[in-house]
Amino acid sequence: MDGNGRWAKQRGLPRIEGHRRGVETVRTVTFAARDLGVRMLTLYAFSVENWKRPQDEVGALMGLLEFYLKKELETFVRDRVRLRTIGRTQDLPAGVQKLLRTAIEETRHFTDYTLVLALNYGARTEAVDAARAYAAAVAAGTEKLNDDSWETFSRYLYTTGLPDPDLIIRTSGETRISNFLLLQAAYAEFVFTPVLWPDFGKPELAAAIAEYARRERRFGQTGDQVKPAAVQRP
Template sequence: MAEPAVPHATHQVPAHIAIIMDGNGRWAQQRGLPRIEGHRRGVETVRRIIDATREFGVRMLTLYAFSAENWRRPQDEVGALMRLLELYLKRELKTFVKNRIQLRTIGRTHELPPGAQRQLARTIKATRDFSDYTLTLALNYGSRSEVVDAAHSYAAALAAGEISPSDRSWESFSRHLYTGDLPDPDLVIRTSGETRLSNFLLLQAAYAEFVFTPVLWPDFGRDDLAQAIAEYSRRERRYGKTSAQCGGSDEQ
């Protein structure tokens, strides 16, 4: 039987979904189109998935938009991606405000082109007071560089006496990550058939559930998201406990 187009009432809906949006270039190449056309279609998918997550009751969405490694791509493609980011933010600002969507970023955004930085700042400022729904864009993001930055920040706080040397808790350190005041993702989705994390939220996804789909990002739609949520709802999240401790019947 096919999965329902909308998560069933009995499905456990994740509060926070993170998505590795993969396959834009391959989508374009399969159709004999320039790679940037795949990225343009990918932006349309972003709009569609934001609407779907809000409809399904998911309150937080994090999208891997540009990795720290993506600078290695051809410069014309990188330039086009930055222009596309700036245009997207300009076009969507009214929608963000109307739907009370707070925009946030993670990553070394200070290294982005000035135009993209300015538009990000405008959008973040205009939406910072909203709490109904949070969209986080991972831009110039890499989990390893995040750990380096967090370690520097933690060491500075320790030297300043803001942290006790005896406090070696994850909770204390995690506040210095880019995501310090965000909950960890419950579900991580990667499109296009690849089955790796590619330096994305390596620490935050320690207990996340993963769904890998062969669907290329420009083709990923509302029903695909519903299927991923349905798959998530079938998982038992034990966090180191046994199945019996979590209410299941079998010891694990």
């Protein structure tokens, strides 16, 4: 969700105003995705690298996260939206952690639509944490060292129990994925849009999904292998 700061700068506004507008877009896109038939949406809300930003901006971002969680919990429950998080959320402010625990607990039984917030997330950090947890499981005897399957190791990622992403959208014209779901995105399709996040809405999301639908996903196979066989008429 990139471009909040540039959106504000273009309008002569403080960066925090761009972030406030970005929070509004989160709500818009969350429910637009559901309307368009998407059953799971992950939003890269705060990376492990974002702590390097000016402290007043980091504090404002944490405040906006608290505001968002307080405001939207009733809506999540009403609309049966399950909330999950990925990342080192234990390092977030105590107030944010408490709100996250409440929202996750009150929505955990919902199955129709899932919103995943990547908070204090980084794919390299995730890999380190997963390797540490897997090594501990081997030492404890609950995993075997010679079980080198992806299926086994992936259970130790933050995303355990979640499907790999089909489509990753990067806003604001940047053409990199900035340490986001590097392992899980092995076969994802990518759409890069010049639209800044505060201006990203349902039409832009629908266009990205339409672009995704036009692509052929082969997963290492040939095009002929993945195409449905032609129907032979008698």
